[in-house]
Amino acid sequence: MAIQAEKGRIKKNIRIMVIGIPNVGKSSFINRITRKSSAEVGNKPGVTKQKKWIRIDEQIELLDTPGVLWPKFEDKCALHLAYTGTIKDEIIDKQEVAYRLLTELFQNYKVNLVERYKLKEDEMKDITILELMQIIGKKRGALVAGGIIDEEKVANIILDDFRMGKLGRITLERVEV
Ligand SMILES: Nc1nc2c(ncn2[C@@H]2O[C@H](COP(=O)(O)OP(=O)(O)OP(=O)(O)O)[C@@H](O)[C@H]2O)c(=O)[nH]1
Ligand SMILES: [Mg+2]
Structure with a gap:
């Protein structure tokens, strides 16, 4: 003691x-x-x-204490709250959240991504979301030593851009048809 x-x-x-x-x-x-x-x-x-x-x-x-559960990210509702920053970043996996956000944006708001990150048509062909994250990282200088993409930084860039409205007006919830 x-x-x-x-x-x-x-x-x-x-x-x-x-x-x-x-x-x-x-x-x-x-x-x-x-x-x-x-x-x-x-x-x-x-x-x-x-x-x-x-x-x-x-x-x-x-x-x-009462038992606690981690947020269910299979649940679109929780994911959307995470995109907007309503769920504390400290308790989420930012890279996963940014990846899921980018997936939704790629589906529904490709033009906004093209504009914001100055993407080229040929860059977007048969591209995976992970590759898209890498391209965004390169364009925005999110690199660590050796020219490797800093994935945490890319995730932050995408989430910050979205939260500050730099990706334009976006509606996350869509009417199911
Ligand atoms: N096999 C086994 N059962 C256990 C052990 N510890 C607790 N249990 C049983 O697990 C059940 C839950 O125990 P609790 O102590 O109420 O669990 P808790 O984490 O406080 O649960 P909540 O308050 O509901 O979050 C009870 O039926 C216990 O008898 C253990 O070491 N081995
Ligand atoms: Mg208990």
């Missing part, structure tokens, strides 16, 4: 948050180490409904 004392932490409580997907045993784990049954446990998801601090000893407390 000497290092903790030197950091002025000797009397500070340690608070630990237990997180994970539903029904994996977060509450059971807490009960096991506290040797009590303070946390409700059950063989179905959604048993813990709100956060609850549970004390192990004088210094340590655990926070039991």
